[in-house]
Ligand SMILES: *[C@@H]1O[C@H](CO)[C@@H](O)[C@H](O)[C@H]1NC(C)=O
Ligand SMILES: *[C@@H]1O[C@H](CO)[C@@H](O)[C@H](O)[C@H]1NC(C)=O
Ligand SMILES: *[C@@H]1O[C@H](CO)[C@@H](O)[C@H](O)[C@H]1NC(C)=O
């Protein structure tokens with residue numbers, strides 16, 4: 001009886017608070033995330049919600065574990081291989097690689113590259129772009145120094161929000177280094193196809209920048225896109241918003257615990273990763289439970305893990321597959337050798 005009551009109460013409470021936030025924004029006011037108060041610009045508040053997509057609520061679109069596991073995981077992992085087509089051949093044979101773009105994305109280090117690819121599938125009617133994660137300590141240093149030194153900036157008028165300049169700069173090098181021409185060609189050839197955007201780790205940050213950018217320049221509409229990333233760091237303010245945007249997080253992945261505050265660059269701006277987080281507090285085997293979290297990023301879902309108890313290995317394994325290892329091997333059909341120890 002008690003359990004039944006809880007089950008009835010939880011969705012009910014959620015609904016009221018979401019409704020209130022939306023009502024508040026619709027009346028031209030701001031909603032305070034931390035205090036759940038509605039007010040004008042003078043309301044004392046650490047993080048004001050200004051975009052109704054970001055109101056704490058269920059996402060507009062259903063999360064589909066099977067889709068993420070069997071398709072998005074392959075597209076994301078394929079970026080680890082110099083020839084992503086090897087992964088497609090083994091896992092999604094109708095997906096065809098268009099081009100891989102690799103650019104020098106550091107002014108300070110000689111061994112720091114950023115990588116992305118474009119692909120298309122005439123059976124699924126999809127164009128897909130993916131971004132590879134960071135490799136090596138130099139790249140991590142370059143990203144951390146860049147975040148601290150250059151901070152956040154506004155680039156997008158349509159999708160809102162500010163993002164780290166170092167991320168946008170890295171993305172623009174890829175965009176101008178080939179991905180723009182490749183995506184425009186595919187869009188011209190397949191104008192009605194949906195656009196999927198994905199990545200893991202640094203690739204997630206680049207995927208978010210790419211998603212916002214293609215909307216901002218009018219190439220795609222958010223409703224024609226599916227954005228899914230894994231293991232992303234906090235790279236934006238709260239306002240970054242996208243309707244179909246899932247951020248999958250594995251158990252105690254430490255990358256989800258990057259600082260919420262960088263005093264040297266962005267005083268008074270708390271850093272977030274954009275909504276909607278989906279958290280698996282397990283090995284992510286088929287059938288394992290997960291939580292679709294109500295807010296972008298807070299003291300719940302992966303945020304309930306003690307930052308001291310995080311384990312780097314959870315960053316490398318998604319859907320119980322060693323993402324870099326499986327990708328390097330060309331995503332073989334038999335995944336049992338890639339399971340988390
Ligand atoms: C909505 O918010 C207002 C002001 O924050 C509060 O007074 C009111 O009780 C809330 N309504 C509901 C239904 O939660
Ligand atoms: C607002 O931020 C300050 C400084 O980070 C913090 O001390 C305070 O607890 C926050 N208030 C709320 C309501 O979260
Ligand atoms: C990348 O560019 C920087 C200058 O912007 C240069 O110092 C560095 O050597 C380049 N790296 C490679 C691999 O070309």
Ligand SMILES: *[C@@H]1O[C@H](CO)[C@@H](O)[C@H](O)[C@H]1NC(C)=O
Pocket residue numbers: 107108141142143145146149
């Ligand atoms: C690049 O090197 C300069 C000079 O050493 C330093 O000031 C800057 O922070 C470095 N930038 C990055 C992104 O590492």
Ligand SMILES: *[C@@H]1O[C@H](CO)[C@@H](O)[C@H](O)[C@H]1NC(C)=O
Pocket residue numbers: 334335336337
């Ligand atoms: C899959 O790989 C595992 C471990 O490498 C091996 O023991 C097993 O026989 C393989 N299964 C099939 C069906 O090939």
